[in-house]
Amino acid sequence: MNYRHIYHAGIFADIFKHAIVSVLIQSLLSKEKPFCYVDTHAGIGLYDLQQAAAQKTQEYATGLVPLLRAENYPALLKPYLAAIAAYNKVDNITVMPRYYPGSPCVVRHLLREQDRMILSELHQEDVKYLKQVFWNDKQVAVHHVDGYQAIKAFLPPKERRGLVLIDPPYEQENEFAKIIDALVMGLQQWETGVYAVWYPLKDRMITNHFLRKIKTRVDKEILVTELTIYSTEIKNTLNGCGMVIVNPPWQLEEKLNALVPWLWNVLSLNKQGGCRVEFI
Ligand SMILES: C[S@@+](CC[C@H](N)C(=O)[O-])C[C@H]1O[C@@H](n2cnc3c(N)ncnc32)[C@H](O)[C@@H]1O
Structure with missing residues (x-):
């Protein structure tokens, strides 16, 4: 595991993913009943952008920086922006923040007392850090397990409402196939859960094959959204990314149709690429 x-941290793909996750959580918050958030590949939770590793690549220059320079934020984005501000102990972000919240921290900021989350992370060092971030937090369970095994072990949650985020690093050649198997298994165990799968857009043929396969094996409503910020001609580069949402909440398509083009406009600095929101 490299x-x-x-x-x-804070790359354009993070902004896209975390903005959408926060919209999905907002849908779950519309009912009083508790829900459970399951993050199969959780990472370390909170990223210190002053650390040498983050400074070396400065990938946040493609995401967090243009996001914070933007104006006229859509209302749907405010809970996510509030999460970034909260982890930096300010009310509003006016200067470049030191800390960037990953998916577990963005969601944790939005949970109510009745909600909870289950996080899995396989990297030995990263899981230690993640456990520290949520030390003594009764609403958060952190497990040092394979995220795909976590789907088998933890679904369905007792709340019977919630979201599963599948966000692997795509280091392994068979990652796309593993995701589809995991989705199918998850849906067998918990067919009403909302599932969100993040994927990279580097090679359109691979992505189209992935989406076609999902469609043949998952007999549920599937909404796909994508954001590309570079020309898709550039090979082996993260030109863009997408999210597959199985069992999308009510009106998600309309919400993403308002949000994703706004994100593209802010994040595609040279106005390359594009975006889409559609059922497949
Ligand atoms: C893209 S990062 C996750 C980022 C996080 N979801 C976020 O948005 O803040 C992927 C993480 O998956 C972890 N990982 C890799 N293989 C895994 C596996 N089989 N099960 C669980 N975690 C895994 C990596 O160590 C890495 O921290």
Whole structure:
């Protein structure tokens, strides 16, 4: 396991992913009933952008920096921006923040007392850090397990409402196949859960194959959204990314149709690439 998310913290793909996760959580918050958030590949939770690894790549220059320079934020983005501000102990972000919250921290900021979350992380060092971030937090369980095994072990949660985020590093050649198997298994165990899978856009043929396979094996509503900020001609580069959402909450398509083009406008500095939101 070579992947460390600290090198990529705050990249445009993080902004896209975390903005959408926060919108999904807002949908769950619309009912009083408790829900459970399951993050299969949780990372370390909170990223110190002053650390050498983050400074070396400065990938946040493609995401967090243009996001914070933007104006006229859509209302849907405010809970996510509030989460970034909260981890930096300010009310509003006016200067470049030191800390960037990953998916577990963005969601933790939005949970109510009745909600909880289950996090899995396989990297030995990263899981130690993650446990420290949520030390003594009764609403958060952190497990040092394979995220795909976590789906088998922890679904369905007792709340029977919630979101599963599948956000692997795509280090392994068979990652796409493993995700589809995990989705199918998850849905067998918990068919009404909302599932969000983040994926990289480097090679359109691979992505199209992945989406076609999901469609053939998952007999549920599937909403796909993508954001590309560079020309798709550039090979082997993270030109963009996407999210597959199985069992999307009510009106998610409309919400993403308002949010994702706004994100593209802010994050695609040279106005390359594009975005989409559609059912497949
Ligand atoms: C893209 S990062 C996750 C980022 C995080 N979800 C966020 O948005 O803040 C992927 C993480 O998965 C971890 N990982 C890799 N293989 C795993 C596996 N099989 N099970 C659980 N975690 C794994 C890596 O150590 C890495 O921290």
